Amino acid sequence: MREKQGLNELISYCKQGNLRYQELLYKQFYGYALGICIRYLNNRDDALEAANDSFIKVFKSIGSFNEEHDFKPWFRKILINTSLDHKRRSMRFSEALELTDTIPQSIHTSVIDKLSAQDILGLMKHLNELQRTVFNLYEIDGYSHKEISGMLNIPESSSRTYLTRAKQALQQLLANHSIYTR
Amino acid sequence: MKASDEELIAQIKVVFNDYDDGLSEQGWANLRKKFPEKENKKLPIWWLSGIAASLLLVAGLYFGEVFNTQKTVLQLSKHKKHEPVGKPSTDHIKPQNDSVFENNTIAVENTPITPKVRQQASPAIEPITIHTEAPLMASNAPVTVKQPDKNMDTAPIGETTAPPVVVDHGNMTATAKVENKQATGATLIETPKNTAEKENPATKLSTQEFLNKESERLAKQQNKNGEKNNTANTTIDVFTGTFFNYHDNNDAKLSAGVGLNANVKVTKNLVFSFGAGISQNKVSYENKVPTEVSSSMFSAKNSGLSLAPSSTVYSATATNDVSFNGQLLTIDLPMAVKFYPTKKQDFYISTGINSTSYLSQKYTYNYNWSNFMVKNGEVQSRQETEKRAFSGFDFANSAIIAIGINQNIGKNTLIFEPYYKPALGTMGDKNLRISSAGINLKFNFNGAKK
Structure with a gap:
């Protein structure tokens, strides 16, 4: 509650265009923003650019933000949309890779617990752009297939397919990873 | 969903929930390059074009005016050469034009004006009268006659009339007649009073030069008058x-x-x-x-x-x-x-x-x-x-x-x-x-x- 009050105070200063408080807001949510953008863009530099563009959008439109709502979900929307815009701009939605040859039945969970951000990004790199995007949107950020369909301009069925393939690919990659790390 | 999937998703959420790489300072510096947007200090192209057009216009009109003035003078000078001199006319002498010429000095030494001179020692002779039809626009325009040399004493005494000199400025022609019946000195130079005092030898002009100059000035004067009439x-x-x-x-x-x-x-x-x-x-x-x-x-x-x-649930705010x-x-x-x-x-x-x-x-x-x-x-x-x-x-x-x-x-x-x-x-x-x-x-x- 106290944290929310502090955040609201920060936001109210940002609404006045106070650069100092904008910097504070930036630094407070830098990790959060970068974490979301890097999942979609899989590249630190691109992610930072998308995150910064999102912050600029926030600073410009924060006047319309209603403090009664949570800031994070509002900001998350902006981050995801901006990341997708960056992705569209770079036209990196490529064809899916086929990684579904053999699917391991079970993976040692202790391996997953130890996955670092770099490990996960390394695994994600093996997915194609659409698989990774659908996986992120559906599994991590909680969008429905209908919404994903609208956001990526693909049929809902394709969204489901990409998700399935992404999961299969990740299972296989994790299996390989666990074998490698064991 | 498999347990491993859930584990993986949970791990991704945890790992990326706060992906702080410790470079937020650098990130902020990058953001500051774009934000806040600085006002473009360059003048808009419209503005620059407007200024440039205005300057060109002013310069063009200025030089155009200078050129036109020179051209007018040249044309008037050429025109004057073909104008017959000696065509007297007093039609256009109007009082309002007097002031135009009041400061002018005319040296008539080059003009065929011959002043009438009489010996003071000739009491039998009537006072000399000089009738001079000089190229004057105004009655008080100065006419200056140089001191006659000694030969003047032998000059025949009698009434002399100088040939008229006409100043023609387009539609303005003037002829002045000077009459002076005083004859008190041995040699009498008959000029209107006050004019000799105004004479400035440094500004003496030949008739042709004078005419050119006056033409130029009159042309300007006419332009101004014309403008006033065009309001x-x-x-x-x-x-x-x-x-x-x-x-x-x-x-x-x-x-x-x-x-x-x-x-x-x-x-x-x-x-x-x-x-x-x-x-x-x-x-x-x-x-x-x-x-x-x-x-x-x-x-x-x-x-x-x-x-x-749904439009019905669109926020009212x-x-x-x-x-x-x-x-x-x-x-x-x-x-x-x-x-x-x-x-x-x-x-x-x-x-x-x-x-x-x-x-x-x-x-x-x-x-x-x-x-x-x-x-x-x-x-x-x-x-x-x-x-x-x-x-x-x-x-x-x-x-x-x-x-x-x-x-x-x-x-x-x-x-x-x-x-x-x-x-x-x-x-x-x-x-x-x-x-x-x-x-x-x-x-x-x-x-x-x-």
């Missing part, structure tokens, strides 16, 4: 304008325009002015978008409302969530009345209306919409751009209140015109309500004082 005609203004558009407490945006005005004199102090101009109008609504603008936005077929799942930028390239049609309160007519007060047609319209708006049916009412941001060309006409959408300060440049006039245009109606497809204030730099041709 009832129509004059043309070329103008460039720089102005700010604003609405309520939103940021004012710098805009510019160019155009032409025609001025028709109605009465001595009243001028009707109308014209056309092209201007670029920018407007930005960051803080408060007027209702008429937002309603126009959301009624557009591709705008925010259609993106919301949506208009507060909008930032809006508009760029309009317009044809302005101003109609105004100028009133000159002073006799000198060095400034005027103007009021009128301005109508607008649109060459192009570009609207960019960022807005947030929320719907409680979607994502628990989370606010979603969107940006859209609309463009249109050659559409719309708004009659009398702004009033004109202006003050013009005249500055004569040669025969033309440079006018500084600060103005204010309060919005009477809306502009463009999105019903923008724009008031503007700025300054026009006008160049008035023909230089007729209105």
Whole structure:
């Protein structure tokens, strides 16, 4: 509650265009923003650019933000949309890779617990752009297939397919990873 | 879902929930390169073009005037050579022209004027009378005769009449007759009083030079007289304008325009002015978008409302969530009345209306919409751009209140015109309500004082 009050105070200063408080807001949510953008863009530099563009959008439109709502979900929307815009701009939605040859039945969970951000990004790199995007949107950020369909301009069925393939690919990659790390 | 999938997803959420790589300072420095957006300090191309055009115009008119003056003098000089000298005419001698020549000095030593001289010691002889028809425009124009040499004593005594010299300045010809019946000295030089005192040897001119000079001056004089007689005609203004558009407490945006005005004199102090101009109008609504603008936005077929799942649940406060930028390239049609309160007519007060047609319209708006049916009412941001060309006409959408300060440049006039245009109606497809204030730099041709 106290944290929310502090955040609201920060936001109210940002609404006045106070650069100092904008910097504070930036630094407070830098990790959060970068974490979301890097999942979609899989590249630190691109992610930072998308995150910064999102912050600029926030600073410009924060006047319309209603403090009664949570800031994070509002900001998350902006981050995801901006990341997708960056992705569209770079036209990196490529064809899916086929990684579904053999699917391991079970993976040692202790391996997953130890996955670092770099490990996960390394695994994600093996997915194609659409698989990774659908996986992120559906599994991590909680969008429905209908919404994903609208956001990526693909049929809902394709969204489901990409998700399935992404999961299969990740299972296989994790299996390989666990074998490698064991 | 497999347990491993859930584990993986949970791990991803944990890992990326705060992916702070410790470079936030660097990230902020990167962001500051783009934000806040610095105002473009370069002058807009319209403004630069306007200044350049004005300077060219002023320079062109200045040199044009100089060239024309020289040409007039040359033409008059040539014309004079073929003009018969000695054709007396007194038709055009008018008192009002006297002042024109009162300061002139004529040395007649080269003219065939022979003053009549008589010996003082000849009492039997009647006082000498000299009738000189000299090329004078005014009766008091000085005629200077050099001291006669000794041979003059032997000159025949009698009445001598000098051949008339005619100064012809277009339609003005003058002949002066000088009569002096005094003869008191041994040698009498008969000249009008006061003229000898005014003589300045340094400025002595030959007749031809004098005529040329006077022709030049008279030509100018005639031009001025002609201009004064032309006060009832129509004059043309070329103008460039720089102005700010604003609405309520939103940021004012710098805009510019160019155009032409025609001025028709109605009465001595009243001028009707109308014209056309092209201007670029920018407007930005960051803080408060007027209702008429937002309603126009959301009624557009591709705008925010259609993106919301249901129009009935669209947030009623949506208009507060909008930032809006508009760029309009317009044809302005101003109609105004100028009133000159002073006799000198060095400034005027103007009021009128301005109508607008649109060459192009570009609207960019960022807005947030929320719907409680979607994502628990989370606010979603969107940006859209609309463009249109050659559409719309708004009659009398702004009033004109202006003050013009005249500055004569040669025969033309440079006018500084600060103005204010309060919005009477809306502009463009999105019903923008724009008031503007700025300054026009006008160049008035023909230089007729209105």
